[in-house]
Amino acid sequence: MKTTTEQLYQLFLHHTVISTDTRKIAPDSLFFALKGDRFDANTFAQKAVEAGAAYAVIDNPEYALGEKFLLVDDVLTALQDLARHHRQQLNIPVIGLTGTNGKTTTKELINAVLSHRFKTLATQGNLNNHIGVPLTILTIDSSHQMAVIEMGANHQKEIALLCSIAQPTHGLITNVGKAHLEGFGGIEGVKKGKGELYDYLRQSESKVAFVNSDDATLLEMQKARDLKNVVYYGKNANPDNLVSGRLLDNSTFLTLKWNDRKSSSYNVKSQLTGSYNLDNILAAICIGCFFGLNCDEINQGIEGYQPKNNRSQIMQTATNTLICDFYNANPSSMFVAIENMDKVQATHKVMILGDMFEMGAESAVEHTSVIQKAMSAQVDERIFIGKDFSSQQSEVQNTNLINTTFYLTAEDAIIGLKTNPITNATILIKGSRGMALERLVELF
Ligand SMILES: CC(=O)N[C@H]1[C@@H](OP(=O)(O)OP(=O)(O)OC[C@H]2O[C@@H](n3ccc(=O)[nH]c3=O)[C@H](O)[C@@H]2O)O[C@H](CO)[C@@H](O)[C@@H]1O[C@H](C)C(=O)N[C@@H](C)C(=O)N[C@H](CCC(=O)N[C@@H](CCC[C@@H](N)C(=O)O)C(=O)O)C(=O)O
Numbered sequence: 001m002k003t004t005t006e007q008l009y010q011l012f013l014h015h016t017v018i019s020t021d022t023r024k025i026a027p028d029s030l031f032f033a034l035k036g037d038r039f040d041a042n043t044f045a046q047k048a049v050e051a052g053a054a055y056a057v058i059d060n061p062e063y064a065l066g067e068k069f070l071l072v073d074d075v076l077t078a079l080q081d082l083a084r085h086h087r088q089q090l091n092i093p094v095i096g097l098t099g100t101n102g103k104t105t106t107k108e109l110i111n112a113v114l115s116h117r118f119k120t121l122a123t124q125g126n127l128n129n130h131i132g133v134p135l136t137i138l139t140i141d142s143s144h145q146m147a148v149i150e151m152g153a154n155h156q157k158e159i160a161l162l163c164s165i166a167q168p169t170h171g172l173i174t175n176v177g178k179a180h181l182e183g184f185g186g187i188e189g190v191k192k193g194k195g196e197l198y199d200y201l202r203q204s205e206s207k208v209a210f211v212n213s214d215d216a217t218l219l220e221m222q223k224a225r226d227l228k229n230v231v232y233y234g235k236n237a238n239p240d241n242l243v244s245g246r247l248l249d250n251s252t253f254l255t256l257k258w259n260d261r262k263s264s265s266y267n268v269k270s271q272l273t274g275s276y277n278l279d280n281i282l283a284a285i286c287i288g289c290f291f292g293l294n295c296d297e298i299n300q301g302i303e304g305y306q307p308k309n310n311r312s313q314i315m316q317t318a319t320n321t322l323i324c325d326f327y328n329a330n331p332s333s334m335f336v337a338i339e340n341m342d343k344v345q346a347t348h349k350v351m352i353l354g355d356m357f358e359m360g361a362e363s364a365v366e367h368t369s370v371i372q373k374a375m376s377a378q379v380d381e382r383i384f385i386g387k388d389f390s391s392q393q394s395e396v397q398n399t400n401l402i403n404t405t406f407y408l409t410a411e412d413a414i415i416g417l418k419t420n421p422i423t424n425a426t427i428l429i430k431g432s433r434g435m436a437l438e439r440l441v442e443l444f
Pocket residue numbers: 020021022023033034035036037038039040041044125126127128129130131132133135152153154155158
């Protein structure tokens with residue numbers, strides 16, 4: 001007999017921790033036997049129970065060895081259904097956010113702000129997909145007053161699925177840009193895919209969308225769906241904005257001035273670098289204001305947040321200042337990172353850019369345009385790493401390639417940089433995760 005979602009839920013109420021890995025079994029947890037690239041965790045179900053799991057949820061009857069083994073049609077779907085059911089029992093605001101760039105940073109900032117007033121639950125790291133979102137939802141308990149859920153996608157219909165699980169009452173798309181073009185099928189595909197959050201919010205007039213009023217694409221997407229309940233924020237002085245703000249200083253860390261509708265204005269110094277982070281900060285301030293936090297609570301939230309995991313992190317070495325931005329890369333985030341370097345005040349500026357992954361048919365043209373953008377920036381030296389950048393070198397032959405080096409691989413770059421070390425410089429290092437440019441850090 002198959003176990004239903006309601007039956008699973010009754011067990012979940014007594015065994016509220018979910019495990020998915022026998023190497024890290026939480027005592028008395030529910031083990032979900034997921035399938036990965038290497039293993040089918042049905043084969044670990046018995047081990048999970050032996051290691052202390054209360055029950056193992058499986059979808060292969062061969063491994064049902066007694067009452068502690070709960071058979072379902074599909075373990076992943078059962079996990080998602082359980083999370084959806086749990087969410088339905090919760091009567092708290094759930095802020096769902098997606099977007100091409102800045103989801104994790106914005107989520108962390110929103111959480112840093114809201115947690116000054118409320119007991120919040122926020123996505124850990126970027127556990128933002130079809131497995132991560134259900135696992136996150138299942139960690140919400142009756143003590144939580146609010147949840148901030150990050151939703152990621154690399155193809156259509158993913159955000160719709162994640163919305164059906166997280167059921168956000170409030171939503172935010174950080175921006176729509178060129179990333180995961182292969183899976184989304186180009187920029188129009190990204191717009192459609194991210195727009196699934198607005199599609200979800202428009203189903204009820206009580207659901208609220210937070211929209212950046214400087215972003216023409218988001219405004220167009222919101223208007224096309226005739227969203228009724230919209231709260232704006234932005235860098236312009238738009239009277240519709242709940243919160244407006246502007247940069248005061250971008251030398252190393254961002255300092256900004258923001259104001260609410262009462263026109264009171266406040267200065268706040270963040271621990272973030274890169275002018276593009278202003279949008280992320282304003283989104284968090286707007287959400288803080290919307291939920292009634294005062295300026296001290298909001299500013300303390302912003303000031304206290306330190307970026308992690310090589311997302312625009314500053315590192316001071318003995319001889320250089322590094323902007324470690326090698327968590328990921330795509331044309332949109334490369335462009336704003338280059339624009340930021342262009343404006344940074346430093347005596348010797350170097351950009352080290354690695355290949356951008358998942359670009360599909362647009363890879364060549366996008367790598368070329370990043371090279372061109374980098375060539376036009378006011379920097380002293382440019383280093384491109386990877387086969388995609390290197391293969392476009394001939395496309396930019398007519399450009400003055402002075403102080404510019406192309407390396408086919410990171411290993412080649414390491415050899416080159418050991419031979420010609422960089423000192424007394426401000427160095428941006430950015431590339432896709434697969435390029436693992438953290439390998440370069442020890443050279444500086
Ligand atoms: C199923 C699973 O947990 N996978 C993880 C696993 O991957 P792998 O394929 O190697 O699985 P295995 O075959 O090794 O194992 C299968 C299961 O068996 C368990 N098991 C294994 C051995 C054993 O001795 N005992 C066991 O019980 C095992 O635990 C498995 O359950 O390992 C990888 C390395 O650690 C993990 O990365 C992998 O996790 C998958 C990818 C996952 O989805 N994890 C979620 C919790 C999550 O949210 N991860 C995020 C990644 C988010 C992300 O990249 N988002 C994208 C957008 C979304 C794209 C979406 N379409 C997608 O494909 O994800 C973005 O751009 O933001 C994270 O880890 O940060």
